[in-house]
Amino acid sequence: MKLSKMGTLLLTLVLPVAALAQGSGSTGGGYPRRSETPPAFDVTRDLTGTITELNAETGLLVVEDKQGKRVVLNVDGGTRFKADKKTELRDKKNLSLGDFQPGQTVKVTYQPEDGRVLEVRLKRSERKEMKDDKAMQDKAGKS
Numbered sequence: 001m002k003l004s005k006m007g008t009l010l011l012t013l014v015l016p017v018a019a020l021a022q023g024s025g026s027t028g029g030g031y032p033r034r035s036e037t038p039p040a041f042d043v044t045r046d047l048t049g050t051i052t053e054l055n056a057e058t059g060l061l062v063v064e065d066k067q068g069k070r071v072v073l074n075v076d077g078g079t080r081f082k083a084d085k086k087t088e089l090r091d092k093k094n095l096s097l098g099d100f101q102p103g104q105t106v107k108v109t110y111q112p113e114d115g116r117v118l119e120v121r122l123k124r125s126e127r128k129e130m131k132d133d134k135a136m137q138d139k140a141g142k143s
Contacts (some may be wrong), residue, residue, distance in 0.1 A: 013134035044118060047071055048107045061117060063108055073110050075117045083122040 052070060053062035059075040081095035087124065089099055100122065109119040 040096055041109055043113065044109055045112050046107060046109050048105070048123065051100060051102050051104050051106055053102060054097060054100060056096065059097065061097065061120065062106070063106060071108075071110075072115060073108060074115050074119045075120065079117045080119045081121075082119065086124050087122045089122050 017110075040117055044095070047063055047065060049063040049065040050063045051061065054060060061073045061075050063073065064070045075097050079097075081097065083089035083092065083095060089095060092099060097120070100120065105123045105125040107121045107123050108117055109121075110117045
């Protein structure tokens with residue numbers, strides 16, 4: 001008799017829990033359907049090179065990398081402009097394309113699909129770095 005009361009009690013408690021668990025996944029909010037497309041994301045590339053041409057009015061920026069490949073880019077109102085420390089624009093606030101000049105070394109983050117530029121960062125040129133390193137070595141050698 002004890003066993004049947006225990007079984008009845010167990011069934012009374014377990015069945016409602018099992019029924020609730022069974023219906024919990026039936027709302028359709030679980031896994032995405034195969035026909036749904038995944039959310040879009042932007043592919044970006046970084047390019048470090050020398051500015052060969054720019055036009056602040058039209059937003060044109062042409063950068064040449066070390067291998068001599070030129071990339072034509074489009075700067076717009078959403079482009080961020082920054083400058084590394086030890087560059088001539090380091091202390092300037094609210095940089096724009098007009099602040100940059102041909103011959104400067106920049107790192108550009110852009111979308112290759114449409115050439116839209118997300119960020120232009122003025123970098124310290126390698127020639128200047130090598131010059132400063134040599135000057136520091138000469139100074140250390142004289143001490």
